[in-house]
Amino acid sequence: MFSQRQLQRCLLRTRFCRVNVRGRRLIQTESLQSAEENVNVYKPILPSKKYEFKINTDQKSEMVSLYEACVFTNDFVRSAQLLGRIAGYNAMDENMYPYIELYLRHLINSGSFTLDSMIRTTRAILKKSKLPGNSTIYAYYFQAALLKEAEESGYPVLHRMAVEWRYRKGRVVDILSQTSVLNSEQIQKIIRILNIPLESLSSNQLALFGFQPSNLAEKDTVRNTAEEEESQPKAVPATEHVYIDKIKSKGMRLSALLKSLNNISVSPENLPVDEVSLEKVPSSELVNLARQKLLEKSAVASAIDLWKAEYEDTFHRGGALPKNKEASALFYQWYTELKEMFNQENKRLDAFYHRIETNAGNPYIAEGFCGPFLKLLKTEKLAALTIIEVIRSISSISSQEEVEETHGVLISRLTDAVGRSFEREFLSERIQVEEREGKLRIRDNLKYVFNNPRAFRAAVKELRRNADENDGKWKHALESWPRYVTTKIGAIAVSLFLQAAKMDIKFKRPDTGDNTKESVFAFAHTYQYIHGRKSGVLRPRVELLKLIASEFQNPLIHPQMLPMLVRPKPWVQWDKGGYYYSRESIIRLKGCTEQLDYVKEASRKGHLKKVYNALSALGDVDWRVNRFTFDVIVKIWNLGEGMLSIPPKNVEVNLPPYPKQALNPNDRVAWYSLRDKLSREKATAHSQRCDFNYKLEIANSYLNERFYFPHNMDFRGRVYPISAHLHHVNNDFCRGLLEFAEGKPLGPNGLSWLKVHLANLFGISKVDYASRQKFVDDNIEQVFDSYDHPLEGRKWWTSAEDPFQALAAIAEIARATRSGNPENYVCHVPVQQDGTCNGLQHYAALGRDPDGAHEVNLSPNDRPKDVYDAVAKIVISRLEQESAKGDELATALKDKIDRSVVKPTVMTNVYGVTYVGAKNQIISQLEKRGDIPKDMLNNYSSYLTKMVFRALRALFERAHEIQDWLSTCSYLISNSLPAEYIKEGHKDKLTPTIWTTPLGFPIIQPYRNFKKRQVQTNLQSVCIEDRDRVASVEPRKQAAAFPPNFVHSLDATHLFMTCLKAKEAKITFASVHDSYWTHACDVEQLGSLLRQAFVELHSQKIMEKLRNEFRKRYKNFMISKDIARRYDLFISSEDADKKWVPLKIPLLPSQGTFDLTKVLESKYFFS
C-alpha cells in the first residue's frame, strides 16, 4: 500500500496524464449518452498521501522542474542526482522513462560524457526506479556507443548492449525503429556492425531505416506528391512583394516589432518555408504565417531593438545626454543596466554550483535552487522580459480593486508574472528548437523520403504520431514550474530591476529657485495593509506613470499574447491550437490542474472534436481596426481631456482644507476618507489612462492588418480570446475599435438590423423592432451630425449606453444611407443579438416553465417582455399590500422602486448572487436615487432584497426548484465519500462535483481548501496557495457555485452549437458569452440557427442525464446519516443504525408544459 500511495502521489505531482492505479482513481470523461453506458467510478485521492513525500525541496513538482532546468542548462551531475531521487519516489512507474530519455538525449547532444559513466548512471537510476529499460533508452546507448567508440575497437559496448537487450527478450529491430533517436545513417551502421541480415527485415522496416525502395510504381506517385510539396515554397516569392507592401503601409509599431522580418524578406530562402509549407493554410496566407511565426519568435529581441533605436534617436536629437521624454529610451537604459546585473548575478550563482541540496530558509541553498532556472535564458532576454512584464503590470489594469487599493502592483502577483514570463519564453524557445530539430531530421531525409513512397508514408505517420502523441513522451507541461519556482526567480529579477530602474526628475529647488535634476529610483517596494494583511506593493513614481500615460507612441506592447496575423492553429488537442510558438491550454485553470486530466482523457477518446471545431471556428473570424472610431478616439486622446470612459490627462483634485483641531474627531475621519477617495480617483485615472494607451497602441500597430483572436475556455466552457487587452470581449472602448475584416453587402434587411443594433446600444431594447428602427429614423439628423462632426457637433452618440460601439454603428448607417443604395453597401460592423436574461432562459427551458418562458421571451410575444419590469411590478404590488397593513418600511419604499433598482439583482440572481451581494447592489441603486437618507439605506435594502428574492421565486418557481436541486446534489456529493474510504476511516470531504456538458466537455468544480505556504524570497516573504488536488473540498462553495456554473456550461454549449451551425452555413460568427455577433445581412439567418441550436440543446433531457450521470458516477458513495436526514434522503431500515448511509441523488423537480419548439417562433428570444 505504501509504495502504491507513493506512486500515486508522484503521479499527481508530476502532472502525468493518466492515473489508473488499481481502481483507486479512474478518469471518467464519458458523456452519458444512454443509460446503459458504463460509467467509471471517480474516487478522490486520500489526503494522507500528501504527507508521505518528505523530500528536501518539500514539493515534488519543484524537484521535477529543477531537474528539467538542470538538464537544459547541461548540469548533468546535478540532474543525475535529482533524477535518482525522483526515481526513488517513482518506483515501478513507466512514466519515468521520458525523464531518463530526456537526460540521455541532452547528455549525448552535449558530447561531454564518457560512455561507461553514462551507462553506469543510467543503470543506477533504472535500478532505483525498478525498471528494466526500454528500446528508446537502448537506442540512446547505441547512439552514444557509435559516437564514443572507435571503429577499430569493434564497438564492444554496442555489442554488449545488444546482447543484454536480446537477453531481456527484446528485439534489436525495436531499438532500430526509434527513428526519433537514431538517423538512418546510424541505423544502417548499427545493422552493419551487428550483422543483421537485411532479409530478416520487412520492406516497411527497410523503408523506415532508409534502404532503397523496390516498388517503382509507388515511387512515381510519391514523387508527384513530393513535387507538389516542393512547389509550395516557390509560391512565396510570388506573394513576397505584397508582403513588403503590407509592411510599408503598416502602423509604426508593428513595423518596428517586425524589423527582423524586413531583413529576412530580402532573401526568400531564409523565410521559414518548411514550416509554412507543412501547415495546412491556404497559399495566400503563407507569407503572413511566416510573419506570424517570426513575430512570435523574435518579439523580445525586437522590443530591445526598438528601445535601442529610440534611445539612440533621442541621444542624437537631444545632444549630449539622452532626454527622459521618451519612455523607450529610459527602458533601454534600464535594459543595459539590468542585463549587466543579471550577468553578475549569474556569476554569483555559479559559486553555489554544487550546493544542490535545496532547503527553504538557507539563503545559500535557495540561490543554488534558482540558478539553473535563470540560466535557461540569455541575460538579454531576462532583462527585457523583466522590464516588459513590470511595465505591463503597471500600465494595464488587471483588477480595478487592486489599483484603487495599492496605487501599484502586488509583489506576490508581480513576481509570479515575471517568473511565468521566463517560463513562457523558455517554452517558446524549446518549441522552436524541437521544431528545428524535427525539420532537420526531415530535411536530411527529404530527398530520400520524397523518392520513397513507403518512407514517405512512414515519415508522415511519424509526424502525425508526434503531433498527436501526448502521453508517455516527455513534454514540458504548461505552467509546469510550480509557483514556488516562479515566485523565487521572479523575486530575483524584480529585486535586480528595482536597483536598475532609475529616472532623472527635474524640479525647482525650493531654497534657491534653480532648476535642477535628481536621479531617483523609479519604483519603490513598500508595504500596505490590504484587507487587514500586510502586503508588499511595487509602487511606481507618479512621474513614470505620467510618462507612460501621456505619450501615445510608447513601445509598451507586450510581445506575447498579441492578436495573430494569420488564422490561429486549429485546436486538435488540449494544448495544440492557437499560437504557434507558445503553448496554451484549451482551458484556463487557475493552478489546479485536476480538470486537465479529464479533458486530456476526453480529448484522447475523441469526445471533444465539436468543442475543438467550435473554438477553432471562433478563432477563424478575421478582425480589423475600425478606422473611423480609431481616428475619433485618437483625437480625444490627443486633446488630453476626459471624455466618456477615457480619463483626462491631468486630474484636478479639489480638496477642502484640513480640519485642524477638530472638536469632533469624526470630522477628521471624514476629511481623510474624502482625501483617500480623491487620491484613489486620481491614481485610478492615471492607471486607466495607461490601460487605454496600451490598448490604443495595439490598435495602432494593427491598423492596416487583418488579425485573429485565438480562443480558449474557462473551466466551465465559457469562451474567451487568449490575446490579452484589445479584443471584442473587452469593454465598449475595445468593441468600438474592432470590426469584421471581411465586409458584406447589407442586403434587403441589413440596414434595418443596423438600426436595431444602434437602438440597442442606446438602451432601447425593450420595444419591438419597428419602434427601435423608428428611434433611429427619428434621430437620423443626429446620426448624420455625429458622423460628420463626432467631436465638434452635438455629440448625440455620447449619450448612448455603449458610446463607442454606437459611434461605429452610426458611421455605417450614415454611409449606407448616403450611398443611395444601402443594399449594396459593404458593412463591416458586427450586429449583436443578446439573450433576454440568458441564464433564466436556460432555467425556464430546463423546467419547461411556461410562465417563466413567457417572461424571458422563450415564447412568441408581440413585443419583448422585460423581466426586470415584471419583477419590479411584483415588488411594488407586495409593498403596497404590506403598506396597507401598516408596515412603515413598505410605505416608505413603495414609491421608490422601479426597474433599475431590481435590475442588477435579477440579472445576477441566476448566477448565484448571495443575499449580501444583492443587498449591496440594491444599496448602490438606492443611493443613486439620492432621495433616501443614508442611515436608512441599510434597513431599506435588507427589506427590499428579501422582497426581490421572493418576487423572483414567485415568477420563476421552476427555475428556483432546479437551482435548489442542483445545489442540494452538489452539497450531498461534496459531503460523500466512497464506501471503502469510510471503511478505512477517512472523513475528509474530498469529492468535487463533476459533470459532462452535452458536447462531452468534462467539468470539475475546483473549489477546495487550498493550503497556504510562505515562500522566502530575496524581496519579501510571499504567501502562495498550494493548488493541490488532494485538498479537501469546500462543500458550501461547491453547492453555491454549482447552479450558476451548470447554467454557464449550458450557455457555453449553446454558443458552441450555434457556432458550429454558423460555420456550416458559412456565416461569420463572434460572440461575447450570450451576445451573438454577425454581419447585418446575416442576422436573420443566425437568429434562426441559434434558436434551432437552443431547441436542440434542450431537447436532450439535460436534467435526466445529469441525474443519471451523478447516480453512476457516485455509485457506492456514502454520506453521513445526519446530512442524509437533513435533506430527507431515503434511509433503508438496515442502515437505520449506521453512521454512514448510501448516497442517493434526490428526484428531479417536475417539469412544466412549455413547448420548446415555440422558441423557434419567438421573435425576441435573442434580440
Added chain:
Amino acid sequence: MSFRLLPKRKYDDVKAGNFINPGKVQLAKNNRKDKPQSSPYLINQDLMDKALEASNLKQQYSPNLTIVEMAPAAGVMSTSLYNYFKPKKHILLESRDTFFDPLRKLSNQTGGRMQLIEKEGFKWSTYSELIQSQILQATRQSEEEQAASPHQELLFAAHVPIHYYGLLFTSQIVEYLASRDWLGYYGRVRVLLWLPRSPAITILTSQGFRNRSMTAVRREAFIDTRVLVGNQSIHDGLMKRCPSKPKYSQYLPKPIIQPPDELKFMEPLHDGHILVELTPKPFDNSLSLSLFTQVIKGLLYISRGKLKDSLELLGAGATNLIPAIRDAGVDVELPNFCLSAEDFKTITRIYERWPLRDPLKEDECV
C-alpha cells in the same frame, strides 16, 4: 457650595457579583461584528487614593476643575478622583444600565457636582453633544498658556476595555491629544487611563523595543507620560521585547506605585492593569503631523529593517535622503525600532523639504 467627601467604596458594594454582566460595555456599533466588549473596573479605592496622593496632581488644578470620566462602572475611581480633586463638576459617562443605580446614589451625595450622563463614552460624538448641551464647559488655552502649563480646568479619566477596542481607543486618544483634536481642542488636557495589558504594552514601548508601534512613537514625541500604578508582570512583559536591555531599558517609564502581582484590584477580569497619566507636550508648529504619521507608518512597516534599507518605504527615490539624514545625526544603520521619537521628527523634517516627495502619498494636500 460646601464640599462633602464621598464615603469610601467597599469591596462588598462594588464586586462584580452585584451586577448583571458588569464588564460588558455596549460599544457604539459600527458593524455586525461589534459585540459588547469587556471593560474591567477598579475595585480597590485605597490603591487609587495612594496613586493620586503620590502623583501630586492636585496642585496643578484650579478649583474650577471639570472631570470627565468614561465608563466609571461601580464608581470606585470616581469616588477617589472626586475626593482628591474636589472638582467643580464631575461628569460620569456610563452606558451600562447595570451601574446606573450605584452611580446615581453617588451623584446624589455630591450636591450636583457629580452628574451621571447615560451615554456611550466610546462615541466621539458624545463629547460634541456634551459641549453643545453645555454640560461640559471649558476654556480653551491659548498657545502661550499651553506653553506654560497643562490645562488646569479639565481632566479626563477612563477605564479602557480589553483587546482590540481598548487598543483602538488608546491609540486614538494618543493621536487626538497630539493633534489637539477632541478634548485636546481645549489645550493640553491631562488624561488618566486604567489600561489593560495589551494597550499598556503597546503604548509604553520605547525605542529599542521590538514591538514599537506608531502609537508608542507618537506618545513619546508629543505626550509626557507617567505610570502611576504598574506591577512587575507588565514590566517583565515589556522587557521581553527588548533585545538589548542595558541600552534601552532606561527609556521605559517607571511606575510610582508598584502593587504586588497577587493583588487583584480590577473586576471582573484582572489582567495586570496599569494607571497612566498622559499629558500633551506644547504644540510643535514646525512639524507636519500628517507627514510625521506617514513617516512612522512607512518606516515601522518593517520595524526590524535598517533605516537605510527601509527609507524607500516612504516612496520611490527616498533613499536619496540618506546623506542628509546621516548629516542630521541619525544613525542610518540602526533598525527602525531603535530610532527615538526625535529621530523620526528629524527624518520627517528632511522628508518634508524633499522636493521629489510623492504627492500621491498621504499628505494634507493631494
